[in-house]
Amino acid sequence: MHRLVALLLVGLLRLVTGVRARWVGSVPSIRPRIYFANHSSHLDSLVIWAALPPDVRRRTRPVAARDYWGESPFRRYLARRVFNAIFIDRNGGSSSRETLNQILDAIGEDYSLIFFPEGTRGNGEEIAPFKSGLYRLALARPDLELIPVYLENLSRVLPKGKVIPIPLLGSATFGRPLRLGEHEAKEEFLWRARRDVLNLNEAPHADA
Amino acid sequence: MQTLDPHFQAMLLGILGLLMVSSLVGFGLALVVRSDGAKETVANLNARIRAWWVMCGVLAAALVGGALTSVLLFSVISFLALREFITLTPTRYSDHSTLFWAFFIFTPIQYYLVATQWYGLFAIFIPVYVFLFVPLRMALTGDVQAFLARSAKVQWGMMLCVYCISHAPALLMLEIDGYAGQNVKLLFFLILVVQLSDVLQYVFGKTLGRRKIAPEVSPNKTWEGFIGGVAAATLIGAALWWITPFNPWQAGLIALAICLAGFAGGLCMSAIKRDRGVKDFGTLIQGHGGVMDRVDSVCFAAPIFFHITRYFFT
Numbered sequence: 001m002h003r004l005v006a007l008l009l010v011g012l013l014r015l016v017t018g019v020r021a022r023w024v025g026s027v028p029s030i031r032p033r034i035y036f037a038n039h040s041s042h043l044d045s046l047v048i049w050a051a052l053p054p055d056v057r058r059r060t061r062p063v064a065a066r067d068y069w070g071e072s073p074f075r076r077y078l079a080r081r082v083f084n085a086i087f088i089d090r091n092g093g094s095s096s097r098e099t100l101n102q103i104l105d106a107i108g109e110d111y112s113l114i115f116f117p118e119g120t121r122g123n124g125e126e127i128a129p130f131k132s133g134l135y136r137l138a139l140a141r142p143d144l145e146l147i148p149v150y151l152e153n154l155s156r157v158l159p160k161g162k163v164i165p166i167p168l169l170g171s172a173t174f175g176r177p178l179r180l181g182e183h184e185a186k187e188e189f190l191w192r193a194r195r196d197v198l199n200l201n202e203a204p205h206a207d208a
Numbered sequence: 209m210q211t212l213d214p215h216f217q218a219m220l221l222g223i224l225g226l227l228m229v230s231s232l233v234g235f236g237l238a239l240v241v242r243s244d245g246a247k248e249t250v251a252n253l254n255a256r257i258r259a260w261w262v263m264c265g266v267l268a269a270a271l272v273g274g275a276l277t278s279v280l281l282f283s284v285i286s287f288l289a290l291r292e293f294i295t296l297t298p299t300r301y302s303d304h305s306t307l308f309w310a311f312f313i314f315t316p317i318q319y320y321l322v323a324t325q326w327y328g329l330f331a332i333f334i335p336v337y338v339f340l341f342v343p344l345r346m347a348l349t350g351d352v353q354a355f356l357a358r359s360a361k362v363q364w365g366m367m368l369c370v371y372c373i374s375h376a377p378a379l380l381m382l383e384i385d386g387y388a389g390q391n392v393k394l395l396f397f398l399i400l401v402v403q404l405s406d407v408l409q410y411v412f413g414k415t416l417g418r419r420k421i422a423p424e425v426s427p428n429k430t431w432e433g434f435i436g437g438v439a440a441a442t443l444i445g446a447a448l449w450w451i452t453p454f455n456p457w458q459a460g461l462i463a464l465a466i467c468l469a470g471f472a473g474g475l476c477m478s479a480i481k482r483d484r485g486v487k488d489f490g491t492l493i494q495g496h497g498g499v500m501d502r503v504d505s506v507c508f509a510a511p512i513f514f515h516i517t518r519y520f521f522t
Contacts, residue, residue, distance in 0.1 A: 123301065155301075159301050159304055166304065167287070169292065169490060
């Protein structure tokens with residue numbers, strides 16, 4: 001049943017956002033990874049999730065803001081049952097350390113994670129500096145590959161503050177894995193991570 | 209579903225034969241060519257031919273299905289084309305609600321008017337009401353930056369992708385003496401002549417092309433390709449007079465008008481793509497680019513053909 005809804009949802013997302021996955025520096029794999037991306041729309045995590053091949057998708061959990069995805073029974077159902085999201089509280093309540101532990105528990109040994117290191121949705125025109133969450137995840141789980149993902153046009157499909165998406169063509173570009181250097185400083189690592197996402201914007205299109 | 213017109217049946221068989229011959233030629237070429245450059249050209253050609261099979265199949269199924277399925281098919285084409293067009297032209301955050309109207313309200317209304325054959329409103333709905341509504345909706349958002357350019361983008365998108373393309377299925381509403389119930393052949397005539405003109409211009413251009421028409425806009429368009437392709441497609445159009453309500457010389461002149469309009473459409477759409485720095489509007493159709501890359505010539509040809517036919521023959 002959930003599988004069927006998942007299939008429908010992926011179909012619908014592909015129809016609405018026309019999203020295509022472009023793998024320019026890595027190939028799809030079921031090994032656990034952290035996908036980190038620029039964030040400008042509520043659709044972002046769903047779109048990355050839908051752009052992954054089915055077997056990878058089943059082992060990948062996006063983080064979802066509880067105040068949006070937990071709001072109505074339908075969204076809650078989708079988040080929990082269909083795309084198996086990890087709920088996090090964005091404002092107040094638990095400390096960020098607790099949130100990270102929650103995420104680490106949720107992915108365990110088998111799951112990949114979809115993560116937005118900016119912490120909040122931007123306006124789609126620029127990418128905000130990354131918060132330290134990605135660094136701490138990398139520190140805690142050096143075994144996971146960190147894959148930068150650049151999402152294009154999603155901020156136009158469903159921008160901040162709008163309810164109904166309009167059907168434009170978006171794309172998700174997956175780049176080369178990033179590694180945390182042995183004694184790399186937090187700021188440097190976060191700067192590199194952000195640069196890797198930005199660079200994917202300019203990555204040559206396969207069809208050009 | 210009505211019983212199939214024998215002329216229409218003959219045309220479908222003709223297309224089937226044409227596709228089979230093309231596939232055989234493509235298959236043969238792939239065996240013969242040696243150099244890498246030529247291999248790439250042939251691979252592209254074969255991708256295009258495979259896509260033609262799919263496009264002809266979809267179109268034939270819609271036309272055979274009757275007026276309603278034809279209108280539905282073209283509404284989907286409009287939707288996909290508009291999506292590619294708007295994706296390519298940058299819009300601002302405040303354009304979101306205007307675009308919502310364009311995609312989900314105006315496009316369905318335009319095709320509803322085609323389906324219900326309400327000619328009076330069909331002809332003015334987008335040029336008058338949508339044209340005026342778009343800047344109003346944008347002004348209401350309070351965002352005045354690049355106001356004229358932003359409203360023009362949406363107006364252009366609606367005109368080209370929805371209004372112009374909707375004239376193709378609108379051919380089914382024309383009432384021509386002695387031609388009742390046969391209009392689907394007009395639609396077929398339009399698509400066939402436009403697409404043959406494109407293909408023949410490509411073939412003549414590849415083989416004989418020397419002098420470029422507008423190298424800054426479209427490096428592949430040459431005078432040799434243009435003249436050869438348009439002349440050949442015009443002759444084919446004239447030779448197909450028996451499926452139309454026209455006599456042979458009328459069919460030839462109308463085919464010429466279709467070819468010239470189609471060429472103009474291709475050129476203008478190339479200018480838009482150049483301006484945006486891309487080669488194709490999308491990637492939906494293997495070897496062809498996006499939907500908009502395939503229907504660019506139909507955009508200009510459909511309203512011209514519709515109005516010539518409506519003025520002189522109804």
